Amino acid sequence: MPRIRNAPANTAVAYLRVSTEEQAESGAGLAAQRAAIEAEAARRGWTIVAWKEDAGVSGKSLDGREGLAEALELVESRLAETLVVAKLDRLSRSLIDFAALMDRARAKRWNLIALDLGIDLSTPAGEFLASVMASAAQWERRIIGQRTREGLAAKKAAGVRLGRPVALPSQVRGRIRSEAASGSSLAAIARGLNDDDVPTAQGGKKWYPSTVRAVLASR
Template structure:
């Protein structure tokens, strides 16, 4: 099944990880992970091509983990056939990230094994589990999206203004409204603000007629909110 084209089937890259504050006694320490992988390697006749590790690294994301990046590079450059972890959460605590990694393994034809849960993409059971977890990850993404939409709708219904809050001082907004009421054009107001080095609401250095129009529109809308 899924293994690197030119790497012998019994070659593996072992990956271990601990995050800040994790204790050896918990069974998640580096030594415990290494011992579990070495025991399985002896039992199954694996050749461990390399050990890669990340210390004080969170498992919430696959990003920012140089050890994991190096392990994947070794696998995908066909120097080993399989990536092995002692525990699934050492690889990722995110179901969505793990499902994406399994799909990457399948598409690029390398194997992935997590000893604690018996995940092995080279077996029919492993393939089935991968499909189940991929479906669960898709469900999780949809639930997150639904909750986000419902939360925004609830805030809007409650009158909460969404988006980035205005950061333009009241006196500047008052000045813009006053100049507009006195008959100044949008371009003239923008020139006046630029001449006085007044920053925009987002910290920009230059005002434009469209920027002034947006401030006037927000002021008018707030009067009817």
């Protein structure tokens, strides 16, 4: 197994983010975040090896954030030992995404610091707080899953058809019902639809007796 080299001591990559609607907000701007990180760097004797930012980008997801991707590449390639943000929500507004980043930091041996909450994976207190955040993220996952299940159950109880909506033209549906009412078998109806190259509700090319039965059974 290749040895992971140590990053230079007391080095950090600073990450800044602001969404479009936050750019003019007091305390949320890039300059305010930078000032907070510079003050902490001076206090702790850090060398900031790079400043990375995403301007006008939402924090709802980690995807599509070029600045964050570059910051992570720097700490994971051992050019710096710490990724620092002024506020946790600059890194992510999702507890689930943040918990995933903490796991990534531990696995790849870089430190993660959020100044506003005192999260610092290199200290016992920061590690404890990080574990609390991870537990909150797990709770969030379970709540989302529970709400999704309850929502689907409520829709099903109300008679809402779940899954992909049926897109079968009314004239095709009418043809199937008319032929069935005339005594044609399911197989005969399917064969006739296939002979006429009529696509199924989902755009398929092949009708089966079961497919015809499903149309007759639908509302």
